Amino acid sequence: MRFIVDEGRLIPEALAKTNDRTAKPISYIDATSSIPLHPEFPYSPELLSFLEGKQLLLEELPFPLDLIQAHYEHGYLAYEKGMMKTKHGWRCIRCGNEENHFFASFPCARCQAVCTYCRKCIMMGRVSACTPLVVSRFSFPQACYFSPLSWNGTLSQGQQRAADAVENAIMRNDELLVWAVCGAGKTEVLFPGIARALEMGKRVCIATPRTDVVRELAPRLKQAFPSVPLIALYGGSDDRGKFAPFVISTTHQLLRFYRAFDVMVIDEVDAFPYSMEPMLEYAVAKARKETSSLIYLTATPHPAWQKEIKRGKRKAVTIPARYHGFPLPVPSFEWCGNWRKQLKRRRLPRNVTAWVKLRIETAKQAFLFVPHIDELEQVVRILKLLDERIEGVHAEDPKRAEKVQAFRDGRIPLLVTTTILERGVTVPNIDVAVLGAEDRIFTESALVQIAGRVGRSAQFPNGDICFFHYGKTREMVAAKRQIERMNKEASERGMLKTQ
Ligand SMILES: [Zn+2]
């Protein structure tokens, strides 16, 4: 689409009365004047509530263009450039991409020229040089919810301290990192702060890189805050296009929001792909209001963040003990020689086989982590000779959910897996081993998460965690140290049941 500029105002070519030859794509139009809000204008509440807190493409707005234009001319919404020219090329305003190889050109029917578009966020609809992004300049008064929290659980000592810090950060529009060990119960730590925010009419978003976390969190939060409208946003969710005072979203879906939230919580901030993906960081920055709080939740902060915390440059609160009060199982290291060479001969290192056999004989369920899919397949083939119920699971496995369920039901004694199960999957009373812990894929954070699968339930707070390796790495040592440090802090703060 192209616009003509009339006295500093944008008029879509399709609505222009004259056949004006000066029409241009929005990205090539420089100064336009901002239009003051006309309070007497009979605005469409449907349109404005659809657009509130969002930044949308015209085709995402199910309203006629002349109605949208009338709201623009009366100051209720604005057209922004979808892309902006930079010194070196382009920047996509929706996703922040500036990398040249993520832009492409195509003959565009809308602006009747060769047009540039962003490939990086193409899965959310095309943003090109002639694409306006529509944003609201109006917000409805926000409803306040009286005592919205209906949760009868109690917080542990460590959780309570973190919950107070979260509430404070929310009240002061501050930034805070909550560093909670695996099994500390980090979601509940948010409850008092979120309740307070909703009482004050604030809008709350919990964003996470992973769809399965959104799906798992949404029902828990609906139960905790039954009177508050809550929507869950992920690719394929029914709630897409809606807005509510309480939103649980994947970081991708946040790209459609614009200055929408007073409280932004990012869960599993270290998890792929957020930590690798500047786009998602950009999305978070854009979706927050200019004055808002930002809470990060993680069990394994990035080493750079750990340093900042140590030096007092980043505000953080730690929960070093699990909810049940038993210490974290500490990994042991076992050298297993050149295991890849052994695999080629269709064998596993002797100590690894012995570890697996003992689990089968004593009927103790276990995860065995391996670095990559091809190794996974080889290991499964070998282990099926020991017990044919043993299975393997990886990210692209179509039977992934079924196999995890079968493991939970006890029908699979040992599950060989790649790092996909390093987070989120909680099964009581299991042992865990890593084969090839020296591989680059096993970062400090991945190893801490993997060790965190063990001893999660109060009935079975112990379990074996063993890193089989062909040469100890710095990451392995750092992971073990991190776990030991947390146990020490928990013990010093009197948070452990057994010393
Ligand atoms: Zn983009």
Ligand SMILES: [Zn+2]
């Ligand atoms: Zn175009």
